[in-house]
Amino acid sequence: MNDKIKDLLSTAYKTDSIEKNKWRIENREQLREQRKKELKELMEKDKTMSNNKQSSELKLDLRGMTARQYAMLILRDDLKYSWQRCGNKMEITRYAARELYKRAKDKCE
Numbered sequence: 001m002n003d004k005i006k007d008l009l010s011t012a013y014k015t016d017s018i019e020k021n022k023w024r025i026e027n028r029e030q031l032r033e034q035r036k037k038e039l040k041e042l043m044e045k046d047k048t049m050s051n052n053k054q055s056s057e058l059k060l061d062l063r064g065m066t067a068r069q070y071a072m073l074i075l076r077d078d079l080k081y082s083w084q085r086c087g088n089k090m091e092i093t094r095y096a097a098r099e100l101y102k103r104a105k106d107k108c109e
Helices: 002-052 067-078 083-090 094-108
Strands: none
Touching: 067 083, 067 094, 083 094
């Protein structure tokens, strides 16, 4: 009797999995069509925004600092990185990082 139950359960699982796969395949096509439609709408929106030039330009006031000095200020003051970590990010020694930071601070004041 256990064998009959096992056989029935295995065939039920097989038919159930076949039905699930059919459902997935049918819905996959619907989802693809829906995603294509959404992507098309987003691309049209992007075109209209770029044509209208609604995006603003990024403006930075570096106050005479180099980009490396400005980056060092951000790493140290805003992100609270240690000297060693700042140096690693900038690919310089921690002593050079400290000196770069000092020069940037001098230009700020």
